[in-house]
Amino acid sequence: MKRDFLNISDLKKDEILQIIDYAIKLKKGNVQDQSLKGKSIGLIFMKPSTRTRLSFEVGVYQMGGQPIYIQGSSTQMSRGEEIKDTGRVMARYLDGIVIRTYSHKEVEDLSRYFDKPVINALTDYLHPCQILADLQTIYERFGKVENIKVAFVGDGNNVANTWLIAGGLIGFNVSVATPEGFEPSGKAVHEALKLAQETGASIEVTNDPVEAVKDADVVYTDVWVSMGQENEKEKKELFKEFTVNRHLLSHASKNAIVMHCLPAHKGEEISEEIFEEFADVIFDEAENRLHAQKALMSLLFK
Incomplete structure (x- = not known):
């Protein structure tokens, strides 16, 4: 069953503590994680970014995956394609989506029509990462x-x-x-x-x-x-x-x-x-x- 991360409360307390512990091990170089080997992760950015884009691009690459940067203005969404149609198309190509945009509802709608993990990299409502x-x-x-x-x-x-x-x-x-x-x-x-x-x-x-x-x-x-x-x-x-x-x-x-x-x-x-x-x-x-x-x-x- 796929899991999304749209809100910090999509995780349980124990999972957050687990993430913190594992992140510190990754930082120290104590573990090498290749969970994304062979996977392609779409990074959809409707807003400018420095830390979010760099950290996700580098992170996906270090975990063996292929990060694909997608500037929102370069997609058909900028010409009115419905987010549910975009999600269903991207589900045929990608193994996950990281999205940074304005409307939180847009992220929720995308998650309904994309059948793999969706990560909220910032909306006007929340910034859980x-x-x-x-x-x-x-x-x-x-x-x-x-x-x-x-x-x-x-x-x-x-x-x-x-x-x-x-x-x-x-x-x-x-x-x-x-x-x-x-x-x-x-x-x-x-x-x-x-x-x-x-x-x-x-x-x-x-x-x-x-x-x-x-x-x-x-x-x-x-x-x-x-x-x-x-x-x-x-x-x-x-x-x-x-x-x-x-x-x-x-x-x-x-x-x-x-x-x-x-x-x-x-x-x-x-x-x-x-x-x-x-x-x-x-x-x-x-x-x-x-x-x-x-x-x-x-x-x-x-």
């Missing part, structure tokens, strides 16, 4: 991913949505701070709270960044203006108090780390001083996209 790599990074720093507090400060975007769901699923506390009117998706909050009933996680959304980062082990941020929202630059004025800087970080745990999924707009969501202080963490986080995604693909293609 990023959070897998982030969890690996946290484990490397703290030796655990449970019983910690993650504070997300900035726009209530796809990354914030995924952090909330991950916290509820695994059992760590998540506090998201955004300006009023920019809170995370109500759907994501609802799912996180439902999951948290089982794990005991604390799920919080606030408009006060100081409240959010209080005693946090991880302070996390992302750009204020996401791809496709460039016409909303005026909203930056509303985010002035949400910069991760020395003052804000002083309210976090003494041993807190700062994370950023990149690209960073230094001087906006994060000060250059704090970015450089935690650059080792941030670029480990970027590298871990490769290892976590390889571990994910190994699980899905068993």
Whole structure:
């Protein structure tokens, strides 16, 4: 039976911990995984990408497979072909699809008509592959991913949505701070709270960044203006108090780390001083996209 990865909650907690453990072994070179030998994986990109494209192309190649980069504008989808027809055609050629696009529904529709694994490499709603790599990074720093507090400060975007769901699923506390009117998706909050009933996680959304980062082990941020929202630059004025800087970080745990999924707009969501202080963490986080995604693909293609 095929398995997709459209949402972080498509995995069980134990599977996420398994992925983290295996990703660390892959990173250290302790294992060589050829799960994709002889397989062709389509990489459909409707949005520009650096880390996601590189990590998946290199990862598929290292696992013995053939990555096929497909720019969305070069396909018949750009001329109106229905996603269900595209999925049924690609199922005749490919062994899996990684898709980075705008609409989450588009990914869900594709998964219904493509009878092999589909991996969500980013939608406007969720960014689950990023959070897998982030969890690996946290484990490397703290030796655990449970019983910690993650504070997300900035726009209530796809990354914030995924952090909330991950916290509820695994059992760590998540506090998201955004300006009023920019809170995370109500759907994501609802799912996180439902999951948290089982794990005991604390799920919080606030408009006060100081409240959010209080005693946090991880302070996390992302750009204020996401791809496709460039016409909303005026909203930056509303985010002035949400910069991760020395003052804000002083309210976090003494041993807190700062994370950023990149690209960073230094001087906006994060000060250059704090970015450089935690650059080792941030670029480990970027590298871990490769290892976590390889571990994910190994699980899905068993």
